[in-house]
Amino acid sequence: RVGYVNGKLVVMPDADQTEEAELNFVVAGTDDAVVMVEGGAKEVPESLVVEALEFAHNEIKRINAIQRELVEKAGKPKREFTPPEIDQSLKERVIQYVTPRIKDALLTEGKLKRQEALDRLLEETLQEIAPEDEPPGTHKQIKEIFHDIEKETVRRMILDEGRRVDGRRPDEVRPIYCRVGFLPRVHGSALFVRGETQALVSTTLGTSEDEQKIDSLEGESFKRFMLHYNFPPFSVGEVKRLGAPGRREIGHGALAERALTPLIPPKEKFPYTIRVVSDILESNGSSSMATVCGASLALMDAGVPVDTHVAGVAMGLVLEGDKAVVLTDILGMEDHLGDMDFKVAGTRKGITAFQMDCKTAGITKDIMAKALEQAREARLHILDIMKNTIDYPRKELSPYAPRIFTMQINPDKIRDVIGVGGKVIRSIIEETGVKIDIEDTGLVHIISNDQASAMKAKEIIEGITKELEVGAIYTGKVKKVVDFGAFVEIMPGVEGLLHISQISDKRINKVTDVLNVGDEVPVMVIEIDELGRPRLSRKEALRAGRGAKTF
Known part of the structure; x- marks a missing residue:
């Protein structure tokens, strides 16, 4: 793990440093290159990521050296593995039949039609070369050879x-x-479509x-921003049962x-809790x-006051010897047949999230720098389109969203607002129809769909x-009359x-x-006893007249 804390890069940052870090990555690699990266950042430039x-x-090189020392002292010999052999004559026949035909199938427009064309070609190949699957296992070998030809042709x-x-083009x-x-x-809601990938996103405020x-x-902690990602089977043309969130849902959502x-x-x-789906x-x-x-x-559509848009793009790589081509906005096929899946998200200012997995021995610094720069150009292009759709958060929340009004009170007064056994706060809620949350710091949240009710509750709490x-001098209202006087509500x-x-x-x-x-x-307050109860005088208020401080 590497962090960027107070202007310095730190190896294995502790919990406090991680909280403050502007960049927090987990990195894996060999002596030669990086093979995996996962992490987030606070709008940092690409140069800092590199x-x-x-x-x-x-x-990592230092840690690898320690691991090799351990292997020398306590390592076990590796078990030998002999991969199954492919029938070379069968391979030649499949190559001769498939190679002239597969490019047309691959260039078919549309994901589903392209896959249908490849499936037809595979079926034709099976029928042409081994219609009876003789000897047993021939069909399996043909499918493996077909996949290798498909991969080689795309690359x-x-x-x-x-x-x-x-x-x-690649970029x-x-x-x-x-x-x-x-x-x-x-x-708040949004539909984002990029090629044949569509995301319908909704925002709910609570x-x-x-x-x-x-x-x-x-x-124990509380989380007020949640994003949940759903990947139903129909999105890839499949019919399956809907179960609990899987690896994809949890990982992509995170x-x-x-x-x-x-x-x-x-x-x-x-002061809202935000859930995005x-x-x-x-x-x-x-x-x-x-x-x-x-x-x-969707956040901007909901009126969440975010400063700017965030966009993301998935990058890929095809690497053969010294030749490397970085791909922008990869297809599912390019992810499957390529050498890298490299996701970058961020704003115009910099990167906020980063994830990379390699299928090769690793990625060099030069390839990484090129991929990041190409991703930045794509991100800016996407951000321009998003900005043209909605430039700023909406000024008004949805009429269906709750309204939250906040006020700060003296923490010592919290018990007065709550009352004995919650009597006071319950009476405020019953009278106004609002919901009230009070934090230990004295921050009060008044929740209501009706602004007038919220203002009334706020006035009561202020009183x-x-x-x-x-x-x-206060203008009070007589609430109760007894033989020895009257009880007057002054606030x-x-x-x-x-x-x-x-x-x-x-x-x-x-x-x-x-x-x-x-x-x-x-009435004038002439005394406050040790329990905080005021004694009032009407005659003193009348005597003081306009010269006294009034409320």
């Missing part, structure tokens, strides 16, 4: 002609179509109650989530990167938490006793001679 991988590779087209099976991105607001009922609770070795996380606004700025409608390569693009569009001032949820002796300058026989329930009356 530097980090070279830094990690130097450390030679790329290396020798600079031509791919769909007619594109060309497939046609892109974007649309936002695709689903009318959800809080409250803190919707956060995912995570109980891990590091302790990669896309990592790409977008650096752009998600902090809770103080946007990507449903792949059709797939022919790079569906995880289509998810990144679609999710970025409860406001500090009373002795000598200040929402705050009542004080107005003793009968403090109602008027003149002697009165009954409180109801002057005051009744529901009357509004000016």
